[in-house]
Amino acid sequence: MSDEYENKTGYQAQSSETISSGGRGGGSGTVPDADHVRPAEIPEQDLYHGHSFITKWVFCQDAKVIGVQYFLLATFTGIIGLILSWLMRLQLGFPEAAGFMTAEHYYQFVTMHGMIMVVYFLTALFLGGFGNYLIPLMVGSRDMVFPYLNMVSFWSFFVAVVVLLASFFVPGGPTGAGWTLYPPQAILEGTPGSGMGILLMCISLILFVAGFTMGGLNYMITVLQARTRGMTLMRMPLTVWGIFTATILAMLAFPALLVGGLMMTLDNVLGTSFFMPTILKAGEVLEYGGGSPILFQHLFWFFGHPEVYIVALPAFGIVSDLISVHARKNIFGYRMMVWAIVGIGGLSFFVWAHHMYVSGMNPWFGFFFATTTLIIAIPTAMKVYNWILTLWRGNIRLNVVMLWCLGFIVTFVNGGITGLFLGNVTVDVPLSDTYFVIAHFHMVMGIAPLMVIMGAVYHWFPLVAGRFLDEKLGKWHFWLTFLGAYSIYFPMHYLGFIGVPRRYFEMYDSPYVTSAVGMNEFISVAAFIVGAAQLILIYNIIRTLKIGKPAGHNPWQANSLEWLTPSVPPEHGNWGEKLPVVHRWPYDFSVPGAKEDFITQTTPPSEVTETEVEKT
Amino acid sequence: MSDPKIEGYEFKPGFKGMAQDTGSDQTMFKGVHWGKAMMWIFLLSHTFIFSCFLISYMKGRGSTLIDWPNTSEVFSLHVGSTPVPLLLIAIMTFVLITSSGTMALAVKYGYEKNRKMCGWLILATAIGGLTFVGMQAFEWSKLIHEGVRPWENPFGAKQFGSFFFMITGFHGTHVSIGVIFLFIYAYKTFKGHYDEGKRGWFTTMKGNYVEIEILGLYWHFVDLVWVFIFAFFYLW
Ligand code: HEM
Numbered sequence: 028m029s030d031e032y033e034n035k036t037g038y039q040a041q042s043s044e045t046i047s048s049g050g051r052g053g054g055s056g057t058v059p060d061a062d063h064v065r066p067a068e069i070p071e072q073d074l075y076h077g078h079s080f081i082t083k084w085v086f087c088q089d090a091k092v093i094g095v096q097y098f099l100l101a102t103f104t105g106i107i108g109l110i111l112s113w114l115m116r117l118q119l120g121f122p123e124a125a126g127f128m129t130a131e132h133y134y135q136f137v138t139m140h141g142m143i144m145v146v147y148f149l150t151a152l153f154l155g156g157f158g159n160y161l162i163p164l165m166v167g168s169r170d171m172v173f174p175y176l177n178m179v180s181f182w183s184f185f186v187a188v189v190v191l192l193a194s195f196f197v198p199g200g201p202t203g204a205g206w207t208l209y210p211p212q213a214i215l216e217g218t219p220g221s222g223m224g225i226l227l228m229c230i231s232l233i234l235f236v237a238g239f240t241m242g243g244l245n246y247m248i249t250v251l252q253a254r255t256r257g258m259t260l261m262r263m264p265l266t267v268w269g270i271f272t273a274t275i276l277a278m279l280a281f282p283a284l285l286v287g288g289l290m291m292t293l294d295n296v297l298g299t300s301f302f303m304p305t306i307l308k309a310g311e312v313l314e315y316g317g318g319s320p321i322l323f324q325h326l327f328w329f330f331g332h333p334e335v336y337i338v339a340l341p342a343f344g345i346v347s348d349l350i351s352v353h354a355r356k357n358i359f360g361y362r363m364m365v366w367a368i369v370g371i372g373g374l375s376f377f378v379w380a381h382h383m384y385v386s387g388m389n390p391w392f393g394f395f396f397a398t399t400t401l402i403i404a405i406p407t408a409m410k411v412y413n414w415i416l417t418l419w420r421g422n423i424r425l426n427v428v429m430l431w432c433l434g435f436i437v438t439f440v441n442g443g444i445t446g447l448f449l450g451n452v453t454v455d456v457p458l459s460d461t462y463f464v465i466a467h468f469h470m471v472m473g474i475a476p477l478m479v480i481m482g483a484v485y486h487w488f489p490l491v492a493g494r495f496l497d498e499k500l501g502k503w504h505f506w507l508t509f510l511g512a513y514s515i516y517f518p519m520h521y522l523g524f525i526g527v528p529r530r531y532f533e534m535y536d537s538p539y540v541t542s543a544v545g546m547n548e549f550i551s552v553a554a555f556i557v558g559a560a561q562l563i564l565i566y567n568i569i570r571t572l573k574i575g576k577p578a579g580h581n582p583w584q585a586n587s588l589e590w591l592t593p594s595v596p597p598e599h600g601n602w603g604e605k606l607p608v609v610h611r612w613p614y615d616f617s618v619p620g621a622k623e624d625f626i627t628q629t630t631p632p633s634e635v636t637e638t639e640v641e642k643t
Numbered sequence: 644m645s646d647p648k649i650e651g652y653e654f655k656p657g658f659k660g661m662a663q664d665t666g667s668d669q670t671m672f673k674g675v676h677w678g679k680a681m682m683w684i685f686l687l688s689h690t691f692i693f694s695c696f697l698i699s700y701m702k703g704r705g706s707t708l709i710d711w712p713n714t715s716e717v718f719s720l721h722v723g724s725t726p727v728p729l730l731l732i733a734i735m736t737f738v739l740i741t742s743s744g745t746m747a748l749a750v751k752y753g754y755e756k757n758r759k760m761c762g763w764l765i766l767a768t769a770i771g772g773l774t775f776v777g778m779q780a781f782e783w784s785k786l787i788h789e790g791v792r793p794w795e796n797p798f799g800a801k802q803f804g805s806f807f808f809m810i811t812g813f814h815g816t817h818v819s820i821g822v823i824f825l826f827i828y829a830y831k832t833f834k835g836h837y838d839e840g841k842r843g844w845f846t847t848m849k850g851n852y853v854e855i856e857i858l859g860l861y862w863h864f865v866d867l868v869w870v871f872i873f874a875f876f877y878l879w
């Protein structure tokens with residue numbers, strides 16, 4: 028057992044030492060001893076190479092293509108979600124101009140907007156999009172471990188989206204039960220889409236979960252069992268840690284949604300009463316009886332809360348990497364960051380009922396869940412401090428990517444602080460179901476992860492397409508979106524305080540509401556501008572594909588493996604002849620004594636003998 | 644099980660070994676086939692599915708307004724004219740557990756490259772599974788005949804019918820899917836696909852006897868879940 032090995036296991040605390048070549052056991056032949064990495068233990072992956080257009084671009088088994096497919100389809104549904112939000116804002120700000128909208132339409136749009144944004148947009152984009160593209164590249168494998176399954180995963184997602192959108196065209200339209208789909212109202216007449224709409228929603232979700240499971244198994248096994256030589260878990264970029272942990276959460280949280288959806292479908296179609304209590308309607312007792320609506324809420328939020336972190340953890344991971352690269356500094360407290368991600372992931376399974384403070388459950392539950400909720404703030408705050416400490420005295424490149432990262436930190440802190448309000452039962456009770464909640468979750472899980480996605484797009488576009496996105500357009504895009512988003516959501520906190528309820532089609536003449544008319548108009552205008560500002564990005568992408576500045580290899584001087592492929596953009600199989608060998612973590616930036624301000628993960632110790640590097 | 648041989652890697656026993664494996668590069672579970680690791684995680688996820696079902700069942704049963712039917716009466720079979728509680732279910736459980744045994748043997752013979760034995764044992768497992776599904780269909784039709792439906796139940800709370808048909812149906816579907824795969828694998832074994840490393844029809848990956856072990860994991864899991872369903876529905 029060489030001491031080289033001891034260090035990898037992490038028994039010894041991180042020590043800073045000058046690495047010199049020689050003096051280590053286990054080396055062989057021409058390789059200097061210090062550079063020795065144990066031989067490959069996994070055989071070469073056997074890949075299926077597509078020949079035709081169909082096998083190369085449609086039913087493709089290359090994780091990178093699948094990632095882009097996921098990205099595009101998720102973005103497409105996201106745009107639908109955005110248009111729905113426009114329609115809602117039109118109604119709220121300028122009801123006279125939205126004469127074509129009825130209250131039913133409004134409920135349907137709220138519901139579809141919420142579900143699309145959370146599940147079909149953000150989840151699919153982070154895990155399906157970034158996960159597929161980045162995991163194999165970042166851990167140094169040729170592809171996902173089960174490429175065929177991966178392909179089926181995307182197409183299940185595709186069918187799920189088709190079924191979801193089909194519900195716009197069935198009699199009764201899509202469901203209007205709110206994205207939480209609470210029974211009994213979700214399947215009772217009077218709620219829009221209580222027949223076909225909710226049925227298609229449940230089917231679509233079940234398809235999504237099935238498809239996601241296939242993808243998730245891939246992400247997990249690729250990280251656990253298919254890393255390249257030298258790539259220990261504690262040398263993985265935080266992006267991979269975030270996506271990996273989010274995948275674990277999804278694998279354990281989606282089952283609750285699946286079961287809840289299935290049971291509700293049976294209530295709807297067969298007339299069982301899992302969630303349906305005895306109901307009086309127009310003086311008549313319905314067939315239903317004896318079920319428990321609260322049970323659905325528990326199932327839903329056992330999925331729903333981890334879902335928030337399924338979206339947030341990849342964002343945490345990605346933003347850490349972006350900040351580190353563009354501040355030219357190692358991420359502060361890498362190990363702490365990893366444990367915080369894992370800790371948040373674990374804790375997120377014990378807080379779900381903070382969404383149910385007003386559901387009538389036992390008050391002691393509220394006490395318990397408020398406590399756990401506030402405990403989560405600790406690892407979360409640690410992460411925020413670490414991002415800031417990473418920036419501190421960094422050599423910051425204030426480019427568009429960095430702007431998005433800074434925007435994320437600010438927005439996330441804002442949303443996090445309102446989360447502390449809502450986590451306390453006594454504060455939540457009056458605020459629950461008001462615009463304060465809307466403001467809170469849009470800040471923390473809508474806008475903040477969206478900022479990371481934007482930053483990630485500007486950061487990795489040169490890898491995917493080989494060209495830089497235009498900075499000037501990017502800055503317009505950033506500032507309009509950032510200031511616009513604050514114009515939308517900042518006033519909403521106030522609206523919530525004065526008691527404006529969420530999911531209301533119209534405020535009628537309630538006195539507190541008439542005082543908010545001006546504000547509602549302002550918010551709506553801001554929402555239109557923010558939505559339209561996204562066109563700048565689309566234009567930028569199309570323009571860049573044609574005339575963008577070529578990026579070449581490793582344009583950001585990053586260290587992680589995805590930038591070190593022999594060809595840019597990387598080809599099927601990623602690495603050409605030989606898999607990369609990893610010697611260090613991906614955060615060796617601005618190392619004293621090094622020739623350049625970055626040392627890639629594949630640089631062996633013997634090439635940087637003069638430097639002081641942390642041993643990872 | 645002995646540790647696999649890995650060049651340049653020295654295994655350690657106990658916790659130290661676990662920490663060492665976790666901290667090492669390339670793989671966390673040394674020498675574990677990708678497919679096998681995948682199946683374990685898939686089953687972990689499935690554990691959550693079945694737990695959600697069973698917890699919902701407990702909650703549903705605990706909060707109905709009408710009494711739950713007396714299960715030992717509802718599930719009894721008449722032999723001659725005496726009702727014997729749990730008779731059918733005892734046989735079903737026995738068959739399913741036995742099929743787990745034949746599956747385990749199939750795995751063993753597979754690794755020994757004993758194609759014939761392996762194939763026959765997989766076939767035996769498949770037939771065990773099929774028998775189980777058949778008996779379940781019989782039980783369903785008996786209950787339906789007596790008037791139990793997902794939405795109603797002449798013996799008491801209607802949630803009894805709902806949960807019973809849903810959970811045993813969901814489990815039975817899993818058994819049936821397993822049976823289909825068992826038949827396919829038996830065919831592939833007899834044809835020697837695993838010996839030759841013939842590529843799969845869809846996945847285009849080379850055949851390997853480890854696939855039988857992976858299917859075995861699934862099969863044992865389905866059996867294990869049945870034990871819980873059995874306890875929760877028939878013994879409570
Ligand atoms: C410019 C972007 C956006 C605008 C203008 C917007 C606007 C709105 C509006 C007006 C509502 C309905 C409020 C109500 O009547 O209760 C709403 C609800 C919601 N939004 Fe957004 N939204 C945007 C982006 C997002 C994003 C990115 C997410 C992703 C997490 C998201 C998730 C939700 C959810 C979960 C609901 C609740 C739906 C429900 O009550 O059932 N939104 N949004």
Ligand SMILES: [Cu+2]
Nearest residue numbers: 332335379382
């Ligand atoms: Cu929550």
